[in-house]
Amino acid sequence: MTRQVHANHDHGDGYRRGPVILRGDQIPQETTDARLLAPEQDTSWVHQDPWRVMRIQAEFVEGFGALAEIGPAISVFGSARVQPGEPEYAIAEEVGRRLVEARFAVVTGGGPGIMEAANKGACEADGVSVGLGIELPFEQGMNRWVDLGVNFRYFFARKTMFVKYSQGFIVLPGGFGTMDELFEALTLVQTQKVSSFPIVLVGRRYWAGLVDWIRTTMVERGTINPADVDLMPVVDTAEEAVEAVLSRVEVLARERQAQEAAAVEAGGAAE
Template sequence: MTEPTPQDLQPGRRRRQGPIVLRGQEMEQPMADRALLEKKDRMGWNHWDPWRVLRIQSEFVDGFDALYGLPPAVSIFGSARTKPDNPMYQKGVELSRRLVEKGFAIITGGGPGIMEAGNKGAMEADGCSVGLGIELPHEQGLNDYITLGINFRYFFVRKTMFVKYSQGFITMPGGFGTLDELFEALTLIQTGKVTHFPMVMFGTEYWTPLIEWVRGTVLGGGYVSEGDLDLVTVTDDIDEAVEAMGEPGQFDTV
């Protein structure tokens, strides 16, 4: 393992592993997801991997316990890099506020950018503002607009919580993480793992080139069906996005 850098040893530098906070040399410990997936010690799998199951199980238990009583919710995804002066950030705040006024709770990844915008709108509307954080190499931390926050070690546990406790997704412009969440949700809908799950891709300028590629290349190659393209609503209109989510409790969650 590499030695911690002077920046890592600064008093404010830290990294979370679930409920655990690491600082200084303790930050050398690998992320839980990475440790689970690496196969350096093939001879030791029977000693280590079965025990990790208990840690994974505990994350599911903590998540289910914390979110069990959540009202019908909408998840908002988007870039952590979106700044508060970006018009898309402001639209995220307004979208979230409008959804809370309609009776929804708001779930985000708990970080900065669009996630913060979603939580901010929910809190300002006196709604339930949930942040599902994740262990990352550099501390991101939960934003200041969360009324219920949980930190996870494992991405797949966190993803389960998004799908299980959301009635629909609104996906705003973002990077690889946002695209991952978008296509995982679409796959679950397409394969019938969830019965009805409204999906909005908010921001036509950003999402239209992707939709055109899917229509021309993916559909054109026969890799999806024509009806699969009807699974999403692409819009710039806040009213349309809110309307697409239906009424609270209208659609069953997983």
């Protein structure tokens, strides 16, 4: 049953700049990221960048503080353009519900489409529904199913939160933003910058061309190893997606426990 607290929530809209919401003529023409990365700037950057560092630091501090106690969580990614009634929306909603039933929080980018659907499924199942928003040059607010929302100016700060506070990724059909998160996670796992965690793609028809290209071009050319393809299994249903990611989470948890026990045993023997 949907929690009553959401009954009177309006759909979030507007441009978010950190904790500030702007609408209409108040919306700036460029984002904080764009200003930071602008190639041609006058010498005032010498004085501005130290203050930018403080703002970046504040984003990390605020993110860590807000998310530290959400518990075990899985991030769900996908297109903001998917509409209610489309098959992918229904799958994402079921993914959110099933994750909560398995006692996991659900983390999304906080926007509309598949993100909204996953948050909705989590919220209606009385679980923890988290949204990590981003400052964009067009109006897009936090969806109304987010119970815990954090807005970021910088993509790299936001990406850190997704990886740090998630034990796995479920990736539904999406665009460049979804691809960005997907390949960021794959790179971190491949290079062992993070402990291996599951990344599951949902929708064989949608992902088939990409996976085939990776296998027939990247693997054959030798730019990645054949085993790297196995880092992103592809499924079709919400049930398969949740089962795949959670079974891998359990395996990794057992492996970590075994490693910790071995380390304790080795320490005792050394004494």
